[in-house]
Amino acid sequence: MRTKNEEKRQEIVNAAISLFSEKGYYKTSIKDISDKAHMSSGTFYLYYKSKDDLILDIYHEVHEILGKYLNEKMEMSYSSPEERLVAVSCFLVSKYLENKKLSVILLTRTIGINRHAENEYYNTFSKSVANFAGLIQKIPEADYMDIRLTATFYVQAMGVAATKWMLADPSTRPDFYEVVFMTLRYHLRALTIEIPDTKLREYISKYVTVTE
Template identity: 35%
Template sequence: MGIAERKERERADMRRRIVDAAMAMFVEVGYEKVSIRNIADRIEYSPATIYLYYKDKDELLYDVQKEAFTELAAHFAHNLTAADPIERLVQLAWAYIGFYRANPELYDLMFIIKAPMNAEGEQEKWKNGDSAYDALYHLVAECIEKKRLRFADPTTAALSIWAFAHGLISLDLRSRLKVCKLPEKALNISIDDAIRAYLEVIKC
């Protein structure tokens, strides 16, 4: 292994350590409560070392977000097993809800807080969301082609389905569903019933 190759591997290893530590700490105590110095202390390096890789905490969170979307894509791949596209769409909906319930703090970093989007700057496309959105888009496009959904346009269908599920999740994540005055177990059942009802409405 040459010097340049070894240095590149060392940089990749250090970036991996920083991202892993940051993800763990953001989930444990919340993004706002974690500083670059805290992360440096966790990996036993100086803050200056982290600044060699990331200009600020928002840029670091963007890479953490990217890792989280890789996990979500793997979660989809594991759970979408049906041959029938409409059944896979149902599986995707429950996989999405299930991912949130297992990782509420991570979901917040991925979809709710604004901070990682600051690293996007003037870019028109949010690349971190590609894998999850593409999985939904291509699936609904297949459903529409086979006349299994009450939509004519895949983009409209993908946005509608995503917005419905994300809306329920966001309300639950921010404790706004307490307005329903239901105990937690009954509230989860109510959310599940709403998802089932919506999926039935959009099927052909």
């Protein structure tokens, strides 16, 4: 795998992401996917050896998008560890919004597919948790007890905020920046990290990269 015509492969992945996020893994058939990707169901099997193989690849993709991308963002230089935490948080929620369908799969439709997919999911999630744990630990004033548990609350909250906003009625939902602000304020306060509201808003408008 991963060697042949990468364009076709991407077509499959896009079709699958779209359908999985809409109907879920089990209600999506290979025929649905290959139809949407403009190919025959036989061709699908030239690129993936099974439906399971496909979902695993999708998780790898998430892994890359979130993992590599966040790593890169984390290594940029910031004026303080606080700004770094806020910046990376903003990148994460932005990335969720940029890949809405993928996020829906990741955040709401993952589990129950099979052990492999679940493992992939946990790996991706754990990686994020570890990343954020590192960021938090670099902030001297941060007060917490179990860093893993704390980081889990934190990462989960980013997902909750993004999901709630994405699935909400566009005509009545608040401004996305405001949601991010409320989310970060809540969790920074839980960590006793003090950032003035104006400063926090400033960071957010600087690092949230999604245009509504």
